[in-house]
Amino acid sequence: MTSIKDVALAAGVAPSSASRALTGHPNVSPELQARVQEAALRLNYRPNAVARSLRSTGTRTIGLVVSDLLNPFFTELARAVEDTSRQAGFSVIIGNADENPGQQDHYVRILLERQVDGLIVVPTAETSPLLHEAAARGDHLVLVDRPAADVDAPSVLADGTDAITELVDHLVQTGRQDLAIITGPDEAGSSRQRLAAFRDALARHGRGLPPSRVRHGDFRRDSGRIELAALMAGSSIPDAVFVANGSMALGAIEYLATHRDSAPPVPESLAVAVFDDLPWFSLLSPTLTAIEQPTAALGRRAVEMLLDRIAGREVSDDRLGCVLHLRESTRGSQGASR
Structure with missing residues (x-):
């Protein structure tokens, strides 16, 4: 990924000057701003505002990856996750894996790059490699609806x-x-x-x-x-x-x-x-x-478990009965x- 240092080097300025130019600082000259913006465009640089906020208070964002959004069960689950997260002051970004482990990895990668505070994932039938990596690295992760015995993360299941x-x-x-x-x-x-x-x-x-x-x-x-x-x-x-x-x-x-x-x-x-x-x-x-x-209880419980993990509290698997x-x-x- 292109960094602000790469942009600064291409524009021939210090990283702090490049940062001020890209954020519209009033003390940056039009010529310098144009040079930095041209370098950023050429290098396809995207300012990572969420990473800056994470260093202080976090992004207040949760990622949710479901296996098939066309399945009405997962639509209801997503609604419960969104409602519960909003009540706790968090926003939710949703990705649809489409029952494809490669697509699941795609969304897990994007969400982690956006520095979400935690992930709730409905695993595809075949567990994707990046899900293993995220769990092993200690990212805040909760599995919902489907267990994945080879992924070290707490789960809430029906x-x-x-x-x-x-x-x-x-x-x-x-x-x-x-x-x-x-x-x-x-x-x-x-x-x-x-x-x-x-x-x-x-x-x-x-x-x-x-x-x-x-x-x-x-x-x-x-x-x-x-x-x-x-x-x-x-x-x-x-x-x-x-x-x-x-x-x-x-x-x-x-x-x-x-x-x-x-x-x-x-x-x-x-x-x-x-x-x-x-x-x-x-x-x-x-x-x-x-x-x-x-379904709704699964979504609510998944959010509660994830918020506990984010806060550093111990979390155990949970099972909810069916009727x-x-x-x-x-x-x-x-x-x-x-």
Whole structure:
């Protein structure tokens, strides 16, 4: 990065004179100001005002990097982070990693260069190198929603184990015999946790989860449609499907809506449930059973943890519970419900 010293050297002046010329000091001559500004333009220099403020009181700025801003869950999370930060006197700069570790590194780098006081990051499925570096260097960092076991930073996560167990109990009690799951990438910690909770809940009923009943999407809408289509194309069709995030659920709903003639009817032949409760799920017909994450609480807690780190206080991992909302899409074949 070009520094003020580089600009001063190119203009043939002292760094202090170059700094005064670029900040419009009244004692700088027009000729000197023009020479320094020309050198700054030629070297593509950007004055780092935030670095100057950091030396005294910090920038009062937090960086937030989410994995997919099109996912309504992350939109709500970002709103909670912004609201909580503003109440504490901080501004938020948001970057969208687009589920791409390279893009995640891009925003982490930019935010650190802007000298934000701390970072809140929803890790992509594959942890990016710069995230490792930031944690190892001791930058103020908090992970939210997805764990990253190889990144040394505190995290706040939604723990859906109990809610998933309750869902599986309900499906079994209402007569479902053949359960399947559409989960996210195996590299994503949240994906592994939800799959493990689903498998463990089935084991409590003496049931296994065959590989053919596990489909891995990418947490995005299209993969929900594709993976449900794959389940429906097999020689035997499951009678219950659990979709492990809201965006993939939208894709699954799209598949069912566009294949009404061939897809099994919901809930008579196919129960459908989702991890994430979007506002319109209760407006569908049939209404959709969903596990609600404490999204706003996650955002608030992430900010609280980050502010504690900035203040030099010890911070530990935190886990927040989820709530199951049973609706029409998981009624038993005989209309049983709980």
